[in-house]
Amino acid sequence: MPRVSRAKAGFSVWAGVVFVFLYLPIAVMALFAFNKPSEAALVGFQGTDWCALPPDKIGNVSVWNGFTTCWFSAGLHDPSYVPAIITSAEIAALAAIIATCLGLCAALALARMKTKIRAPFDVLVYLTLVVPEIVVAVASLIFFVQLRNHVPFFPQLGFWTILIGQVVFNASLAMLVIRARFVGMGDTLEEAAYDLGSGPVSTFRQVTFPRLMPAIVASALLSFTFSFDDYVLPAFTNGTTNTWPIVLYSAVRFGITPAVNALATIMLALTAVAVIAVALVLRRSRSRTTSAPDAVGSSLGGMIGF
Amino acid sequence: MTLAPGDVAFDVEFRGITKRFGPLVAVNRVDLQVNKGEFLSLLGPSGCGKTTSLRMIAGFEQPDEGELLIGGTDAVGVPPYRRNVNTVFQSYALFPHMSVIDNVAYGLKQRGTGKAERIRLSGEALELVQLTGRQDHRPSMLSGGQQQRVALARALVMHPQVLLLDEPLGALDLKLRKEMQVELKRIQEQVGITFIYVTHDQEEALSMSDRVAVMSNGVIEQLDEPRVIYDNPRTSFVAEFIGDMNFLSGVVTEKVGGQFIVDAGGGVVIRGHGAASRGSSVRVGIRPERMTALPGSPEQQANSAKATVLSKMYLGDQIQISVSLANGQRIIVREQRASANPVLDVVYSGDEVLVSWDDKAPLLLEQTVPLQSSAEAEQYTPSEEAAVHASTEES
Ligand SMILES: Nc1ncnc2c1ncn2[C@@H]1O[C@H](COP(=O)(O)OP(=O)(O)OP(=O)(O)O)[C@@H](O)[C@H]1O
Ligand SMILES: [Mg+2]
Numbered sequence: 085m086p087r088v089s090r091a092k093a094g095f096s097v098w099a100g101v102v103f104v105f106l107y108l109p110i111a112v113m114a115l116f117a118f119n120k121p122s123e124a125a126l127v128g129f130q131g132t133d134w135c136a137l138p139p140d141k142i143g144n145v146s147v148w149n150g151f152t153t154c155w156f157s158a159g160l161h162d163p164s165y166v167p168a169i170i171t172s173a174e175i176a177a178l179a180a181i182i183a184t185c186l187g188l189c190a191a192l193a194l195a196r197m198k199t200k201i202r203a204p205f206d207v208l209v210y211l212t213l214v215v216p217e218i219v220v221a222v223a224s225l226i227f228f229v230q231l232r233n234h235v236p237f238f239p240q241l242g243f244w245t246i247l248i249g250q251v252v253f254n255a256s257l258a259m260l261v262i263r264a265r266f267v268g269m270g271d272t273l274e275e276a277a278y279d280l281g282s283g284p285v286s287t288f289r290q291v292t293f294p295r296l297m298p299a300i301v302a303s304a305l306l307s308f309t310f311s312f313d314d315y316v317l318p319a320f321t322n323g324t325t326n327t328w329p330i331v332l333y334s335a336v337r338f339g340i341t342p343a344v345n346a347l348a349t350i351m352l353a354l355t356a357v358a359v360i361a362v363a364l365v366l367r368r369s370r371s372r373t374t375s376a377p378d379a380v381g382s383s384l385g386g387m388i389g390f
Numbered sequence: 391m392t393l394a395p396g397d398v399a400f401d402v403e404f405r406g407i408t409k410r411f412g413p414l415v416a417v418n419r420v421d422l423q424v425n426k427g428e429f430l431s432l433l434g435p436s437g438c439g440k441t442t443s444l445r446m447i448a449g450f451e452q453p454d455e456g457e458l459l460i461g462g463t464d465a466v467g468v469p470p471y472r473r474n475v476n477t478v479f480q481s482y483a484l485f486p487h488m489s490v491i492d493n494v495a496y497g498l499k500q501r502g503t504g505k506a507e508r509i510r511l512s513g514e515a516l517e518l519v520q521l522t523g524r525q526d527h528r529p530s531m532l533s534g535g536q537q538q539r540v541a542l543a544r545a546l547v548m549h550p551q552v553l554l555l556d557e558p559l560g561a562l563d564l565k566l567r568k569e570m571q572v573e574l575k576r577i578q579e580q581v582g583i584t585f586i587y588v589t590h591d592q593e594e595a596l597s598m599s600d601r602v603a604v605m606s607n608g609v610i611e612q613l614d615e616p617r618v619i620y621d622n623p624r625t626s627f628v629a630e631f632i633g634d635m636n637f638l639s640g641v642v643t644e645k646v647g648g649q650f651i652v653d654a655g656g657g658v659v660i661r662g663h664g665a666a667s668r669g670s671s672v673r674v675g676i677r678p679e680r681m682t683a684l685p686g687s688p689e690q691q692a693n694s695a696k697a698t699v700l701s702k703m704y705l706g707d708q709i710q711i712s713v714s715l716a717n718g719q720r721i722i723v724r725e726q727r728a729s730a731n732p733v734l735d736v737v738y739s740g741d742e743v744l745v746s747w748d749d750k751a752p753l754l755l756e757q758t759v760p761l762q763s764s765a766e767a768e769q770y771t772p773s774e775e776a777a778v779h780a781s782t783e784e785s
Contacts, residue, residue, distance in 0.1 A: 275450055276483035278470040280497035280548065287471075290496075294487050 114352065117345035120150035133158075139339035156350070159343035164331050169347065172328040175243065176312035179250035184304045186251070187258025188296070194259070195266050212256040221320040224249050228321055241323030249321055250311035257310070258303035265299035266292075400459070401426050401552050401584040402447055407456035409442055416442040418608035419456070424552070424586060429578050431587045431595035434605030435631070440588040443605075444554050447586065448477045461551050471500075476545035477554040480561075482537045484529035490516070490540050491525040497548045515547035516540075518577060535566045546577070552584045559594070571598055592632050596620065604628045626755045629675040636676045636721040637755075642666045650754070651692065656717025659692040662752030673756040678724040680751035683711060683734060683743040694746035697721075699739045709734040713745060721745070 120126075121134050122143030129137065135154035143149075159165055190209075194202050212220070228245045232238045239245060273295065277287040315329040322330060332344065404422040408415065417439045424430050432440040445451040446458060449470035458465045460473060476497070484493050494512040503511070516522055519539040529537055538558060545553055558574075559567045575598050578585050589595050595602045596616040603613040604627070612619060612628045623629035626637070640654035650666040652674060653659055660674050683697070697713035700720065704710075710724045711734055723745055725734045737743060 272479055272481055272483040273485060275448075275470070276477070276479060276485070277496070278450075279448060279475075279477045280544070281471045281500040282496075283469075283471050286500065291485060 110352065113345055114349045116145065116148075117155055117342055117349045118151050118153060119145050119148060119155075119342050119345075120152045121145060122147075122149050135341070135343065139335075139341050142339075142341060145342055155342040155346040158341070159346040159350075162343060164326065165328075165343070165347055168326045168328045168331040169351070171243065171325060172312050175247050175250060175318075175327065176308045178247055179254055179311040180304045180307040182247075182251045183254035183307045184258045184262075184300060186255040187260075187303055188262050188300060190255065190259040191263035191266050192292075195263050209256045209259055212252055213260075217253075217314075217316045220249070220253070221317045224317065225320045241321055242325040245321040245323070246318045246325065246327065249317040250307075250314065253317070254303075254307035254310060258307060261303040261306065262296060262299045265296060269295055399426075400424055401428075401461060402586065403457075403459040403462075404443075405457040405459070407443075407446065407453045407458060409439075409446060409451060410454050415608050417446070417453070420608070420610055422603065422610060422613070424584060425600075427582050427584055429575070429585045429587065429598060429600045431589055431599040431602045432605055433589055433592060433595040433602050433631075435590060438605045439608040440590075440605055441556055444477070444556055444586065444588050447552065448475055448554055449473050474551040475554060476548050476550040476552075477556065478538075478541050478545050478558045480556045480558065482529075482541040484537055484540055484544070486529055489526050489528060490521075490532070493529065493540055494544045494547055496544065501548075511547055512543070515543040518546060518580070519543045520573070534561050535570065538562065538570065542574075542577070546581060546583070549581075550583065552586060554586050554588075556588045557590070558587075559589075567594075574598065596632070604631060606631070623675070623753060623755070626673060626675070629753065629755055634678050634722060634724075636678060636681070638674045638676070638719060638721075638752075640672065640674070642668050642670050642672055644668065649749070652752075654715075654717055654719070656695075656715060656719075658695045658715055658717050658719075660752050661692045661749045662754060663749065664752075664754035666754055666757055667759060669760060671758045671760065672754060675753045675755050676721075676747055676751050678710065678722040679708075679726075681721070681723045681745055681747045682725070683713065683723045683737065683745050685733070685737055685741060685743055693749055693752075694744055697743050697745045699737055699741045699743055701739050702734065702737065711737060711743075713743060715745070 121137055121141075122145065125137060125141055125143030126134060133154055134152060135158040190205075194205055197205075224245070225241075228238070228241060228248075232240065269292075273291055274287055277291045282290060313329055315333060318325075318327045319330055319333075332340075335344065400423045402422070402424040404420050407417055407420050407422075409417040420439075420443065422443075432443060434440055442451060446453055447460065447465075449465070449468060449472075452466060460475060465473060485496065488496070491509065491512050494515055495508040498508045498511060513522075513525070516525065516539075519542050521536055521539040521543065524532060524536065529540060532540065538561075542558070555574075559570050562570060571594060574585075574587075587595070587599065596619070599616060601613060602616050602619050604611045604619060606627050612624045614622075619628065619632055623632060623635075629635045630637075638652070638654045638658065638660060640652040640658075640660065642650050643653045644651040645666060645668045648663050648665070649661060650664055650672075651659060651661050652666075652672055654674075662674065666672055683699075695715050697715050700712045700714055702709065702711045704727075705724075707727055708724050709727055709732055710722060712720060712722050714720050723734075725732055727735075
């Protein structure tokens, strides 16, 4: 018995170390959202709002100088930050929805195709994932510009072209995630449903779709995250539209203030609230019968990791 | 030949059905007629086409040739969800995301049965399979035998014209299997639905069925009542597949009335009943329990042969010896130990015995009418050839 409990204690400590390693940087990031500008920078400062200092005048903020909450209002009032976040969130949400729908359709179609017909489609899907993003970005830029020259109603570089780029990548990803589960499911359940008198549509609705739900949720979340923080592709195809990563990267050149930390902390808090809310809803529906909450719950649990 | 609908003799009828997978012929010109309310088993070794036949009835596969009638109407091309046939799958195929009661009620829901009625009927079906009180559990929380019952209830609640069962007891341990066999038979008699039951377990097929279809390589070798299948196998394949069988080969030397006499070499002469033509090479089967062995070596005559005991084995209620005949052939003799004085008790390996049988025991299984030389008479004939011989013999 003591050996077992010692081993258990060892594992607990190890798990603790891993979690610290994973989450300490985030905690530090959140903590420094409350950091004051350095004493030296505040010497001779006249106004009431320390956080109104220009980025290059706030001194060393990588050490703890004291507590303030002014960065939150500074971040939220910054003329470029919040709109960029909203743009990014809009693109990510749309991309997640469209890519998951496309991925679902492609997964259903490809999984049951003959290998010979399927092979070329598979190659295309894998290509969008393995070709370096910078190559795709350059190609997309040239393609969009050329296309607009020939097709006048094609949108200008901006929101829509970023979205198209995101959808292409994420649809491939969603396809792979959903197809893996679909193939793993086998077709006996669908056959059982047919056997019991439900036609193709109601079989899909009552059996296939609920069984695929965990994969669908997972690929939607993955797509959202991937496109929310993607930099390379939007940087090439954004035109005059700014996404949050683009704004951040350009801000780095002038020096980042703790206002960025403040916004990241807000986003973190919103995400945590959303995930907890979803988990609660799912737990409640677990007692009901027509969804697959346990599987969704566990894959959601996995998603919280990043 | 065709009967008016409503006045149909058969629940399921195969007319010359062939199913191919690429070059492989899984089901080969099969004719089959399943009577109303009957318990019919499809029995055969792995890969002989049992599941494929069942899947054609269910509608998951379409025959390449031939006609398939369900309840007297053509079923080719009718999708599974429009057939009045339900399946109990080998892997159960319960919906893991639904509770037991929702699984059972699934089919009724598709039919548009009202909720209260659905619950009532499903509850009854669960009672029929003796699984109550687990209604709200997920299938994954049930044992194998319980899942099997849910699968059965889910199909039975539909009151199909025909219930198809694909090795439904395959995943259960021996004891539970025996219990479920009795249960299944009881349920079938209670609900009176036609059961088509696939299995590769001969005991299961023989004990439960009204009729058994023995399949091999995509053809039905024999379709008969279990007793007939055992007592009168028509082909070598059936003889060998069902129970144990001693085979003796030889040439027909005489044919008198309904009797034949075969010289199997080494002074072994077999006399039996059957239509064999003189000079042809035949294969004769004799069940081990139809043979007796006597110690000592009296005169050898027709239907008896001198033999040397090679080994002896106790099989619980039976004694079995393996002997070598004068012609070098090895055969098995079996005796019930319940008989007052088991002869084989005092027989040991190396002893000389006289093996004998009565003239009803030899079963004429194959016959080759000689073309030039019939040296292959001794040779083991593969089973598909046996089928060909058997059918030519009949016509
Ligand atoms: N979808 C398929 N594609 C190709 N070949 C198939 C397919 N289904 C069955 N077969 C082949 O058809 C033959 C008959 O298969 P079937 O499943 O009917 O055998 P079975 O009698 O049910 O065997 P078992 O007792 O092992 O279940 C086998 O040789 C099998 O390999
Ligand atoms: Mg099978």
